[in-house]
Amino acid sequence: MHELSIADQIVSMVELEAKEAHAVKVSSVTIDVSVLMEVEEDNLQFCLNTLKKEYSLTAETIFIYREVPVEFECLSCGEKVIISDLTAPVCQECGSSSLDIRGGDSIYIAEMEVEIDESRSTEKCDAGE
Numbered sequence: 586m587h588e589l590s591i592a593d594q595i596v597s598m599v600e601l602e603a604k605e606a607h608a609v610k611v612s613s614v615t616i617d618v619s620v621l622m623e624v625e626e627d628n629l630q631f632c633l634n635t636l637k638k639e640y641s642l643t644a645e646t647i648f649i650y651r652e653v654p655v656e657f658e659c660l661s662c663g664e665k666v667i668i669s670d671l672t673a674p675v676c677q678e679c680g681s682s683s684l685d686i687r688g689g690d691s692i693y694i695a696e697m698e699v700e701i702d703e704s705r706s707t708e709k710c711d712a713g714e
Contacts, residue, residue: 592632603642608699611642615649615696619689626650657684
């Protein structure tokens with residue numbers, strides 16, 4: 586089950602980023618997962634919900650899973666092709682199955698909602714920015 590190692594990396598990265606931002610809590614994290622990664626959503630959610638309890642900032646975090654389609658370029662006609670169902674990927678323009686992956690082939694943290702401890706933040710911002 587590779588979902589456990591994926592979840593471990595996600596929770597560790599979220600905790601690290603939250604600490605660097607002087608967060609006191611991570612409310613939610615949106616994870617974009619490519620269909621190519623063959624991740625079982627239920628397994629990943631279970632692993633994330635188990636591992637998040639090991640960290641102080643993510644103990645109550647809600648993890649939002651978004652499946653991302655794969656972006657291809659057709660090698661026959663050059664058309665950009667977005668595909669969610671990979672059972673028989675073909676170019677919608679010319680019908681060719683000669684496709685090259687151009688994006689949507691990874692897992693990444695798309696968004697994090699955190700509560701910041703303003704008393705510890707060292708960043709300054711002018712009102713005009």
